[in-house]
Amino acid sequence: MNNRLPTGLYQPGDSAIHRLDALAKILCLILLLAAVVNTTTIPGYLVLTAFTALLIRLSGVSLASALGSAARLRWFFLIILLMNLCFYKPEQAWVSWWIFRPSAEGLMQGIHVVARVFLLLVMSNVLTITTAPLAMTGAMERMLSPLRFVGVPTDLVAMILSVAIQFIPTLLEETDSIRKAQTARGARFDSPRLLEKARAVLPLVVPIFLAAFKRADELSLAMEARGYRTDVKRARKKYPPLRRRDCFALLLCTALAAAFIVVR
């Protein structure tokens, strides 16, 4: 089966957001998260929601994809909202019925929690959807690289991340093959009985671990044959410098973060 398996959430595209540098995007996300965490008023949330909607629009991604995990959590959000509403500040309740004491503070607290988590999730989704996994690992490598001055082997970490990510589709396919082979031998993965389900884990997990180790073994041999060595410094990868649009995005997000921190 050669036509399957997308590489995670990433959807290739050519929007303004797609074309931003990955590191700039990660830094922007951090700044925007700072803004989100420092919002305390409803208008504040509305501004950020509008901004997020603008980002989604600019990225050319469907609303459903952008909401993604956040949409799946909607019932959870509702429960959190209701629980905060009813139990947060029982002393200042409007009404009182059994154990439920809804209050204005409770409502506000609920909104804080839900809105913040929601915005965080959606903004992160926009990042992962518009950034190729390879660009992400490159950006992470750049972020970590100052750590090399304190002895952290950032080159190795970056290599490990990059290799691990590219193995994901292969290992997923292998998991599927193993599951089918064991099912054909009578393993019961879909059994409703908990004990059987637990026992079914071993015939799946042991072969996958073995397969993963075997692949790692073979790959490290191939890497060595291609000259990979950890004892000598490799040429540091040169990344293209940040462009105007990246600087603009960073400035914008810094301004937003500053505004929200100051205004509070």
Place this chain on the structure above:
Amino acid sequence: MPIELRGVSYTYAPGTVYESRALDGLSLRVRDGEFVGVMGRTGCGKSTLIQLIAGLLKPSAGQILLDGEDINDKHYDRDTLRRKIGVVFQFPEIQLFETTVARDVAFGLRHFGWTVEEKNAAVREALERLGFDYEAVCDKSPLGFSGGEKRRLAIAGVLAARPEILILDEPVAGLDPLGRDAFLQLLDELNRAGTTILMISHSADALAEHAQRIVILKDGQLLRDGPTEEVFSDHAALKADGIGAGQVRETVELLRQRGVDIPADTVRYEQLLSAVCGRWPR
């Protein structure tokens, strides 16, 4: 009629951007004791076909019947399916996981309700069939064996259940010539003893020697279905469909092109030898 497919279709990932039709209205009947070779280019649907027959996938349309019963009916007993059909996937050695060979080979027997003695006997029989000395290997870890040995252990694990029907997906891929020959001989023995065999293979020579019937798939549909000699006799069709005809049939074709009067349904080595001896006297 052990296996019957009626108008079976299968679509991968329906409704997504990756949707693809792997099988399209395929109907097939496999009779008791047949040895059927399944051929076709990569992507023709062969793997999907065997997964459907083994009950590992549910058809998008059509029915799959085993001894007259629909295997996807919600009242069908899946254990019967597991007992009657044994599947050897490509590179089956990945399924080994138990602490000892005996336990791994016995893995498929847990839900049959057999006694301990029956299970041990079946494990011993299967291992010996695959050329192992039971006493020497039963308590060893299956993971310490060589690649070829691991494959034989995995196959023993499938044979231990004494399946009536054996389905194999390129079982000799990656084996060296001696390993290949030994395994194909074993399949012959099993077939003579009554096991129905369905084998996917790219090797026309191997199938010519062992299979009585050939089924060729293309783009999810049945392209050709008939006795081995008949299917392999049409060399032009095989070539057009991208199927390798094998060394014996290629030789026969080249001889025919040179005007040598040798029948097109000469597909096995012994047939070729006799034909050549007949045309070229001492």
Place this chain on the structure above:
Amino acid sequence: MGQVPGTYNFYQKKRGRDMAAVIRAEKLIHSYAFEGSTQRSLDELSLSVEPGEFLAILGHNGCGKSTLARHINALLEVQSGELTVASLDARQRMNVWKIREKVGMVFQNPDNQFVSSVIEEDLAFGPRNFGVPENEIPERIRAALAAVGMGGFEKHSPHLLSGGQKQRVAIAGVLAVNPDIMIFDEVTAMLDPEGRRDVLDTIARLHGSGKTIIMISHYIEEAVNADRVALIHDGKLLAAGTPREMLTDLDLLRRTGLTAPVPVRLYHDLKARGRELPFCPLTERELVDALCR
């Protein structure tokens, strides 16, 4: 009756030209411990390879052919014996990286050779490891992909390709380092017939461009077009010679654990029935030529 096609006196060449051999192995021994005893995967094996030659190494699984290959590109240390690769002594550990730059190796499983999910990143891996300047790398990538017939696939992900395409990309990854010698360790074992054909064609083209090729296999059909064939059994070199010398000898094939291809079997079976062909054919076409003379 006519000349046996493609005869070549191996011994004559050996005496005169041994000095020019690009690889020379002398009595290599490789031992390992197994269940309490010591086993030898290489048992005083000696072999030499000429520059630009296409050598096929055949043997059954476990005979030591892969172990030999891994000595040639210094993946395994020489335990005993001598080994010179491209004028470098493989016993000196300091030569390891220079040897690996000259000897590229492609393995059996295409999936386990990629380091990145983007082909051009993967192809840059080798050259970067050997200090090739960044600005030369894109051209190397382009040339390597073109040489294997995968031009234009720079931005693709290797995992979405067919087996034959993946293997060709793996070959390109090794080619990008510009090695003089390329070793192919059972590279077609996991491929379908189409993929196998594409990969074998690629290897033939690389040989045509001047590379020394060592192809390890247990498929006799793949060795038919080699310049020379070496048969390995139990860690020893059984025999080496032209494909015609090696692959038409039923006894040698049997001792190596290989099965003779149909043309060779037919030649010998016909001979046993009193019909002698002028020469022992290696391919179907040669068989038909021999019959129709």
